[in-house]
Structure formats: C-alpha cells, structure tokens
Amino acid sequence: MIKYIFRRIIAIPFILVGLSVIIFSFTLFLTPSERVAVFINSPDAFQYVDVDELIEQYGLDKPFPVQYANWAQGVLRGELGWSTSLRMPVSQVLRQRIPATIELMLLGQIVIIVSTVFLGTLAAKKHNQWVDNVIRFGVTISSSVPNFVIGLFLLIIFYVGLGWFAPGRLGVSAMDAVYSEGYTIYTGMHLVDSILNWRLDVFKDALSHIILPTIAYAAGPIAASTRLMRSSMLENMKRGYADTARVIGLREKTVIDRHVRRNALIPTVTFMGLLVPVLLGGSVIIETVFNYPGMGMFIVTAAKGLDFAAIIGASLAVCLIIMIANLAVDLLYGVLNPRLRQD
Amino acid sequence: MSEILRVERLSKYFSVSRDVFGKSKHFTPAVKDVSFSICRGETLGLVGESGCGKSTLGRMIAGLLSPSGGSIYFEGSVIASAQHVVKAKKPNIQMVFQNPYSSLDPKMTLRGILEEPLKISRYNKEQCSRRIDELLEYIDFNRASLTKRPREFSGGQRQRIAIARAIATNPPFIIADEPVSSLDVSIQAQILNLLLDLRKELDLTYLFISHDLGVVQYISNRVIVMYLGRIVEMADCQTIYKSPQHPYTRLLIDSVPIPDPKHKQAFDLSVTNDLLMPGQLQGCLFKNRCPEKMPVCCEQEPNLVSCGERHLVACHNRCPENNACTIVEI
Amino acid sequence: MKIIKKLIRQPLSLMGLLIILFWITIAVFAPLIAPPGENQDPYMMIRHSYSTVPTAPSEGIPFGTTEGGYDIFYGIVWGSRTAMIVGLTVVTLASLLGVLIGGIGAYAGGTVDYVTMRVVDLFMSIPFLIAVIVMTVVLGKGLDKIILALVVFSWPDYARVIRSEVLLVKKQEYVLASRLMGGSHLRVFLTHTLPNSIHPMIVLVSVNFGKIILIVAAMSFIGIGTEPGYADWGQILNFARNWISGIPGEPFKYWYTYLYPSLAIFSFVLGWTFLGDSIRDIMDG
Ligand SMILES: Nc1ncnc2c1ncn2[C@@H]1O[C@H](COP(=O)(O)OP(=O)(O)OP(=O)(O)O)[C@@H](O)[C@H]1O
Numbered sequence: 039m040i041k042y043i044f045r046r047i048i049a050i051p052f053i054l055v056g057l058s059v060i061i062f063s064f065t066l067f068l069t070p071s072e073r074v075a076v077f078i079n080s081p082d083a084f085q086y087v088d089v090d091e092l093i094e095q096y097g098l099d100k101p102f103p104v105q106y107a108n109w110a111q112g113v114l115r116g117e118l119g120w121s122t123s124l125r126m127p128v129s130q131v132l133r134q135r136i137p138a139t140i141e142l143m144l145l146g147q148i149v150i151i152v153s154t155v156f157l158g159t160l161a162a163k164k165h166n167q168w169v170d171n172v173i174r175f176g177v178t179i180s181s182s183v184p185n186f187v188i189g190l191f192l193l194i195i196f197y198v199g200l201g202w203f204a205p206g207r208l209g210v211s212a213m214d215a216v217y218s219e220g221y222t223i224y225t226g227m228h229l230v231d232s233i234l235n236w237r238l239d240v241f242k243d244a245l246s247h248i249i250l251p252t253i254a255y256a257a258g259p260i261a262a263s264t265r266l267m268r269s270s271m272l273e274n275m276k277r278g279y280a281d282t283a284r285v286i287g288l289r290e291k292t293v294i295d296r297h298v299r300r301n302a303l304i305p306t307v308t309f310m311g312l313l314v315p316v317l318l319g320g321s322v323i324i325e326t327v328f329n330y331p332g333m334g335m336f337i338v339t340a341a342k343g344l345d346f347a348a349i350i351g352a353s354l355a356v357c358l359i360i361m362i363a364n365l366a367v368d369l370l371y372g373v374l375n376p377r378l379r380q381d
Numbered sequence: 382m383s384e385i386l387r388v389e390r391l392s393k394y395f396s397v398s399r400d401v402f403g404k405s406k407h408f409t410p411a412v413k414d415v416s417f418s419i420c421r422g423e424t425l426g427l428v429g430e431s432g433c434g435k436s437t438l439g440r441m442i443a444g445l446l447s448p449s450g451g452s453i454y455f456e457g458s459v460i461a462s463a464q465h466v467v468k469a470k471k472p473n474i475q476m477v478f479q480n481p482y483s484s485l486d487p488k489m490t491l492r493g494i495l496e497e498p499l500k501i502s503r504y505n506k507e508q509c510s511r512r513i514d515e516l517l518e519y520i521d522f523n524r525a526s527l528t529k530r531p532r533e534f535s536g537g538q539r540q541r542i543a544i545a546r547a548i549a550t551n552p553p554f555i556i557a558d559e560p561v562s563s564l565d566v567s568i569q570a571q572i573l574n575l576l577l578d579l580r581k582e583l584d585l586t587y588l589f590i591s592h593d594l595g596v597v598q599y600i601s602n603r604v605i606v607m608y609l610g611r612i613v614e615m616a617d618c619q620t621i622y623k624s625p626q627h628p629y630t631r632l633l634i635d636s637v638p639i640p641d642p643k644h645k646q647a648f649d650l651s652v653t654n655d656l657l658m659p660g661q662l663q664g665c666l667f668k669n670r671c672p673e674k675m676p677v678c679c680e681q682e683p684n685l686v687s688c689g690e691r692h693l694v695a696c697h698n699r700c701p702e703n704n705a706c707t708i709v710e711i
Numbered sequence: 712m713k714i715i716k717k718l719i720r721q722p723l724s725l726m727g728l729l730i731i732l733f734w735i736t737i738a739v740f741a742p743l744i745a746p747p748g749e750n751q752d753p754y755m756m757i758r759h760s761y762s763t764v765p766t767a768p769s770e771g772i773p774f775g776t777t778e779g780g781y782d783i784f785y786g787i788v789w790g791s792r793t794a795m796i797v798g799l800t801v802v803t804l805a806s807l808l809g810v811l812i813g814g815i816g817a818y819a820g821g822t823v824d825y826v827t828m829r830v831v832d833l834f835m836s837i838p839f840l841i842a843v844i845v846m847t848v849v850l851g852k853g854l855d856k857i858i859l860a861l862v863v864f865s866w867p868d869y870a871r872v873i874r875s876e877v878l879l880v881k882k883q884e885y886v887l888a889s890r891l892m893g894g895s896h897l898r899v900f901l902t903h904t905l906p907n908s909i910h911p912m913i914v915l916v917s918v919n920f921g922k923i924i925l926i927v928a929a930m931s932f933i934g935i936g937t938e939p940g941y942a943d944w945g946q947i948l949n950f951a952r953n954w955i956s957g958i959p960g961e962p963f964k965y966w967y968t969y970l971y972p973s974l975a976i977f978s979f980v981l982g983w984t985f986l987g988d989s990i991r992d993i994m995d996g
C-alpha cells in the first residue's frame with residue numbers, strides 16, 4: 039500500500055507535465071499576438087509595450103518547445119499570465135476562485151455521502167418493499183435529468199416562486215462584512231471563515247446561497263452512488279460474516295450498522311474518488327446557472343472571452359485539484375480496508 | 382528412422398514479481414536445460430504433474446513462446462533459439478489444446494473454423510471445399526454440421542474439430558497438449574483412437590503431453606518424465622513401465638490405476654510451491670519428496686545419465702560416483 | 712436478436728425504446744412536421760420576429776417563440792436531428808478510435824500497451840466537460856468543432872474497456888491456434904480478437920449516447936458551441952435563461968420558453984438511460 043501511494047506521488051509531476059503539454063499545445067491554434075496574454079503578468083506590460091516587442095521578448099515566434107519552456111518557467115514561479123476577461127493576473131483570480139469551488143465540492147461530497155449511506159441502507163434493509171422501489175425509481179429518474187435543468191428548476195421554484203434563496207455567493211451586507219476590517223480570511227471558504235470569525239450572520243447568508251447549487255450538483259451523483267451502495271449492501275448482507283454475526287446473537291440492526299455497512303462503503307468511497315473530476319466538470323454548469331463565482335464560471339467566462347491565459351491556468355489548477363483529491367481517496371481507502379495497508 | 386525435431390538445452394524463465402519501477406526482480410524456471418529429439422512417425426509422450434512446464438515446452442516448440450535459452454531444430458534447421466523465433470514459411474507444427482471450450486472461436490461456424498487454416502495457406506475455393514469434405518470424413522461429421530457454432534457441439538466433438546483443424550494443411554508434426562484430460566473417460570478413448578488412426582494414415586509425428594501415465598502408455602512409443610521443468614527420466618514406453626528408475630516415475634506409475642478421475646492428482650501441489658522458494662533450488666529438486674534421499678542429493682543436481690538401452694535418468698541413486706555411467710552429450 | 716426480445720419484455724427498456732423511437736420518428740420526418748421556409752438552412756430556427764421578448768403559444772406557433780423571435784416548436788423538432796447526428800457521429804467515431812487504439816495496444820502488449828494506457832490515463836484525468844469546452848473554444852463555433860472535441864476526449868473510455876477485454880481474449884487458445892496456422896497479426900486481430908471482445912462496447916455505446924447529448928446540451932446552454940440560432944435544445948434553453956423570473960406578479964409568465972426544451976432533453980436522455988441500463992443488466996446477467 040505504502041509502495042502504491044509512493045508510486046502515485048512520484049507520478050504526479052509526470053502527469054502534470056503531460057497535461058500541461060496537452061493544454062499548452064492548444065495555444066498552437068492561436069496567432070502569436072493572441073498568445074501574448076498567456077505570458078504577461080501585469081497590466082503595465084500591456085499598456086506601454088508594443089505587442090510585436092512582446093512577441094519577441096517571450097519568443098512566441100520560436101518553436102514550440104522553447105515557448106513551452108518559457109511558459110513553464112513562469113508557471114513554476116507562480117506566474118500564470120494575464121486574464122483579459124477579468125482584468126487581473128490569473129494567479130490572483132485562482133486564489134479567489136479555487137476556495138469557492140472547493141467549498142461547493144466539499145459540501146456536495148458531504149451531502150452525497152450522507153444521503154447515499156442513508157438511502158442505500160434504507161433501500162437494502164427494505165429490499166423489494168415499496169420504499170426500495172420508490173428509491174430505485176427516483177434514482178433512475180434523477181440520473182437522467184441534466185444538472186442544468188435541475189438547477190434551472192430549483193431557481194424557478196425557490197428563487198422565482200418562493201423567494202427563499204438567491205443566486206450568487208454572498209449578499210451585499212455579508213460581502214461588506216467579509217471585506218471589513220477585523221474579519222480574517224483563513225481559507226477563503228465563507229462557511230468555514232465565518233465560523234472562525236464567529237459571524238453567524240455571514241454563515242447564514244453563505245449557506246443560503248450555496249444550498250441550491252449544492253443540491254443541483256449532488257442530485258445526479260447521489261443517484262449513481264445510491265444505486266452502488268444499495269447493491270453492495272445487498273451483496274454484503276448475503277456474505278458469510280453477516281450470517282456469523284447473526285448466529286452469535288447480534289441484532290439485525292447491529293449487524294447492518296457495524297459490519298455490513300462498513301464493508302459496503304468501500305466501493306462507494308472508490309466512487310467518490312472517481313466523482314471528483316465529474317463534480318469539477320459539473321461545476322462549470324452549476325456555477326454558471328447560479329452565478330456562483332468559482333472555477334467553473336471562471337472557465338466559462340474565459341472561454342467565451344477567448345481568454346487563453348485564464349483557460350490554461352484554470353485547467354491546470356483543476357487537474358491539480360483532481361490529483362490531490364485522488365491521493366486523498368487512496369489514503370481513505372487504506373483506512374477503510376486494513377488488508378490493503380500491509381502489502 | 383530420420384530425426385524430425387531436436388531440442389537442445391531449452392530453457393524458459395518467467396518473471397514472478399516486479400519491483401516499484403516495473404522491472405523483473407526474480408525468475409522461476411518453467412523449463413530448464415531440456416534436450417531430446419523425436420523421429421519421424423514416432424509418438425513421444427511427455428508426462429509430469431501440473432505446473433511442471435509441459436505446456437511451456439510445447440508452446441516453445443510450436444513457436445508461441447520464445448525460449449530464454451537453447452535452440453529448437455525442425456528437419457535440421459533452427460526454428461527457435463534464445464529470445465528469437467524464426468518465422469515459419471509453412472505451418473509445419475500444429476497444436477491440439479487442452480480445453481476444447483476455449484480452443485474454438487465461439488463466433489465462428491464449423492465451416493469457418495476448418496476453412497481458416499486452408500485460407501491462410503492460400504487454398505482456392507474448390508480445394509477448400511474438397512479438403513473440408515476430407516476432414517469431415519476423418520472426424521466422422523456430416524456436412525449438415527458445417528453451419529453450427531462451437532457451443533452446439535459436445536466436448537468430445539469439439540476436440541475432434543480441433544484435431545481436424547490441426548491436420549487441415551497436412552502438417553507433419555502435431556503437439557497434443559493434454560487433448561483428453563478435460564473429457565470423460567469414455568470419450569477419451571475415442572479421441573485417442575482417432576489420433577492413432579490419423580498417425581497411421583497420415584504418417585504423423587506426435588508430441589503427446591499429459592499428466593496421466595495411463596493415457597501416455599496407450600499412445601506413445603517413448604516417454605519423457607518431467608519434474609519442475611527438468612527431464613528426470615526418458616525411455617521407451619515398455620521400459621519405463623517395466624523398470625522405472627527414477628523414484629518420481631515410480632510414484633507416478635503407482636498412482637495410475639485409480640479409476641475415479643477425480644483422484645488422479647496424486648500429489649499435493651503445496652510441495653511443488655515450496656520447492657520454488659529460492660534456496661531450495663540447490664541439489665536435486667525432488668529431494669523433499671524422495672523416499673531414497675541421500676546426503677549428496679541436497680548438494681548436487683543429478684545429471685541425466687544413461688542407465689540402460691535408450692534409457693536416461695537423472696538420479697544420484699542410479700549413478701553413484703564410482704559407477705561407470707556415461708553422461709549423455711546431446 | 713435475443714437481446715431485442717428481452718428488451719421488449721421489460722417495461723423500463725420498452726419505455727426507453729419507445730421514447731427513442733419517438734424521437735427518431737420526429738428527426739426523420741422533421742421536414743414534414745416543421746417545414747423550413749424556402750431558401751432557408753433547415754437547421755437554423757425559423758424567426759418570426761427580431762423582438763427580444765418571448766411570445767406565448769398561438770395559432771401556427773404551438774410552443775410560442777423565445778428570445779429573438781425563434782420558433783420553439785421548430786427548434787425542438789429540428790433539434791432532435793441535431794441530437795441524433797451528434798450522438799451517432801461522436802459515438803461511432805470515438806468507439807472506432809477507442810477500439811483501434813485500445814485494442815491494438817492490448818494486443819501488442821508490453822511497451823505499446825503501457826504507453827497507450829498512460830495516454831488514456833492522461834486524457835481521463837482532465838474533467839471531460841472542461842476539456843471539451845476548452846477545445847471547442849479554441850477551434851471556434853460550429854457543430855463540427857463540438858463533434859471533433861467530443862471525439863478527441865471520449866475515445867479513452869472505449870479504449871480502456873476494450874483493452875481489458877482484449878487482454879482476456881488474446882490468451883484464448885483459438886487465438887494461439889490461428890497464429891500457429893500462420894495467420895498474420897492483423898488477420899488474428901480482426902477475425903478473432905476484435906469480434907470476441909466487442910461485446911461490452913454495446914453497453915458503453917448505449918450509455919454514452921445519452922451522455923454525449925447531455926454534454927452538447929449543457930455546452931449550448933452555457934453559450935459555447937453551436938452558432939446562434941442553430942436548432943439545438945441546449946441553445947433554446949439558453950435563450951430562456953433571462954426569462955425564468957417572469958415579470959413582477961406573474962413569475963411563471965414565460966413557462967413555455969424553458970418547459971418544452973427541458974422536457975425534450977430530459978425525455979431523450981431518459982430513453983437512453985433506460986435502454987443502456989437494461990442492456991447492461993441483460994449482458995451482465
Ligand atoms: N505466462 C506465464 N507467466 C508466468 N509464469 C508462467 C506463465 N506460464 C506458465 N508459468 C509458470 O510456469 C510453470 C509451468 O507452467 P505450464 O503451464 O507449462 O505447466 P503444465 O505442466 O502445462 O501444467 P498443467 O498440467 O497444469 O497444464 C508454472 O509454474 C506456471 O505457473
């Protein structure tokens with residue numbers, strides 16, 4: 039297991055290089071003057087220098103490997119270029135946007151795992167009774183509703199119809215509170231920071247904004263992982279050890295809660311790991327629908343504005359998040375399944 | 382009789398485990414330093430328990446695996462040597478496999494299966510259909526079966542189809558790798574008789590692989606006994622049954638007449654696996670199970686030596702140091 | 712054939728089949744159901760006006776018009792063609808590419824297999840939607856660009872599935888036998904290895920068909936992909952985004968702008984999900 043994790047960590051830089059080559063090679067479709075933005079890191083360069091000079095300076099008429107090397111050097115120093123659509127350095131945008139998306143993703147994962155465990159256990163316990171059938175039917179339906187349709191209808195019902203929640207990330211007053219003096223930004227995730235600063239009004243506001251996107255985000259994955267959890271619960275209930283536990287006199291509830299569920303969780307955890315790229319992909323849609331300023335919306339804005347420095351920087355960041363998440367899932371997997379740890 | 386196939390010091394190593402970077406760490410010899418030759422028209426039986434390297438040896442001769450060392454000659458010319466398989470101009474060596482359920486493509490009809498070798502050898506349409514008729518006659522099938530697929534045939538029928546496919550282009554040499562061990566005893570005899578008939582009619586040479594000495598006795602002229610990748614005894618069929626020299630051969634012969642097919646596995650395989658541990662490889666590989674073990678057996682690996690007319694054995698007991706045994710050079 | 716019989720016997724898959732058949736009929740008879748104007752590209756939605764405000768369903772305009780005066784009914788009918796064309800082309804091209812690359816890699820084994828699998832891993836570590844968006848944007852607007860981007864990033868899925876299958880099949884003795892007869896690698900690969908490993912692709916194709924349509928709709932929905940006015944369900948829904956809040960006092964005034972396209976996308980994908988799930992159950996069971 040340790041060997042395996044070690045191998046995964048060693049692989050990360052190689053994967054990053056590979057990915058950055060693929061992503062950077064997209065710039066080959068662009069003209070050098072369009073490509074300039076990818077290399078610039080402050081507005082001054084744009085305003086006072088001639089574009090031709092910049093092309094020369096960054097070697098944009100040189101062959102691909104030279105350009106890639108120039109660019110990669112900048113990336114290693116944390117310079118990701120100038121975002122023309124948001125008019126600030128890409129690295130600065132990422133500092134604001136990554137926490138927003140991670141906040142959404144973490145909350146989404148929590149919602150997914152809690153509802154999966156609940157629904158999956160319920161469906162398995164009441165196997166073939168009407169509860170099970172209702173859950174199964176709901177799962178099939180909700181896995182075919184596109185998340186943007188869900189998002190749109192959530193907006194229509196809860197924002198337009200009922201007026202409970204609003205799009206965006208924070209209301210005006212909460213925004214003022216966050217940027218006022220005496221409010222320390224620890225993680226950039228409003229839910230966490232507001233608790234740390236003990237500003238419950240901000241917490242409540244942030245929660246009311248994030249709740250709809252989280253539901254829209256989680257609906258599809260909940261369906262898929264509930265299905266998985268249900269079938270793996272059913273399979274584990276049939277296994278020998280469950281019978282043994284029953285024979286030695288444990289109550290059915292204890293058997294299921296202590297033994298079956300723990301084992302049935304293993305495939306679900308694997309699934310959660312696979313979910314990270316799916317969720318990040320989904321954030322593109324969800325954040326756009328709810329006007330939630332995270333990485334997904336950033337990528338869409340950048341893509342529409344042909345803002346290549348931003349596209350490249352954001353894609354790299356997303357890939358890095360995915361790799362870190364995968365590593366975390368591997369570790370979690372080792373905790374759940376002690377047999378793996380020894381090898 | 383002229384020699385058709387010769388094998389010289391043939392070895393095959395498989396890597397067992399890999400390290401962090403995917404490089405092979407250590408190797409197990411599946412076949413080691415095996416030498417023998419077969420004459421035209423002869424049937425050579427190859428026996429040994431499961432995992433002793435019979436199939437590996439057969440597949441190397443067929444050209445499906447490249448040897449790690451040694452060489453193979455067919456009709457005098459090299460067909461394979463260390464790490465290298467010479468591409469054959471003609472399909473001279475064909476194989477009949479153990480499992481008739483995986484040796485026929487489930488998606489093909491009987492016609493397709495029989496046509497395939499003919500088409501590859503560029504028979505034209507007319508030649509093809511004539512040859513298929515002949516083949517059907519050999520294995521006693523009617524033309525109506527030509528449109529059926531493998532799953533519609535029984536195990537014995539499939540094995541007959543596999544044999545027909547093997548002889549389709551008139552190859553002189555057939556390797557039969559446990560062709561009957563997955564079949565019922567009653568059907569086994571049918572298949573063996575078919576092989577015997579074909580040998581007579583088509584002047585075939587067989588390398589017949591089996592873990593069942595009884596079956597080998599029925600069909601072979603000469604027998605090789607293998608143990609953990611090495612030849613431990615080689616002699617004419619009668620000689621081996623009348624006066625087996627190696628203790629392992631005796632064990633095999635003693636275990637033959639058990640009618641229940643489920644009991645044919647005479648030894649527990651755990652011993653085999655123990656022996657593959659590094660450190661155990663020194664000396665005679667049979668030492669842990671040998672009833673006649675001597676001190677020298679733990680130190681030195683016995684050579685294959687002559688102990689009678691056309692009779693070779695690798696055992697310290699049959700060849701004490703002072704005895705005038707000759708080490709056989711092939 | 713047996714599969715089709717089994718599919719018809721299960722209520723869910725029968726429903727899936729019926730829904731798909733319904734949309735196929737609409738797509739095939741689109742010119743009769745919603746005849747395009749003369750000298751007009753049929754794939755561009757008919758415009759009744761250039762007004763930004765949607766108009767309610769009325770005589771001759773059964774589903775009303777959306778922002779920009781586009782006829783919603785026309786867009787939905789011809790959008791089914793767009794969906795079918797994109798789904799078919801992408802799934803066909805991507806599965807062909809995946810089968811070739813993954814299949815050859817697995818058949819050859821060793822370094823070739825290792826390299827192809829690392830490339831597959833690389834492609835699969837980028838979120839599909841983001842990758843496709845980025846590539847489409849770089850290539851420019853248009854259905855062909857979307858199709859290209861979707862193919863480039865969806866073949867690895869097929870490659871991985873076919874690989875595990877080929878790895879099993881290539882050890883089968885009928886493959887070895889064919890080599891022994893002197894069959895070339897190409898021949899063995901095409902006549903034995905591929906036909907016997909193609910089975911799971913059927914499941915993957917049917918599941919992915921709906922997924923691809925979803926992605927295309929999602930992209931048009933956020934405004935990336937087809938040209939403005941192209942008959943495409945996601946785009947009709949995109950036009951509706953400004954109108955979901957209705958007007959004060961009448962929150963659901965413009966319900967027709969989002970209800971019809973949502974239903975179209977939902978039912979289409981639902982059909983493929985039902986069908987794909989049932990095929991998987993039948994194949995596994
Ligand atoms: N491709 C391979 N990779 C690694 N080890 C292998 C491979 N093929 C065979 N071996 C090993 O080589 C040894 C000999 O195998 P082989 O199949 O030749 O035995 P066998 O005598 O034919 O046995 P059986 O009677 O079961 O068919 C076994 O220990 C097996 O585990």
Ligand SMILES: [Mg+2]
Pocket residue numbers: 435436437558559
């Ligand atoms: Mg074998």
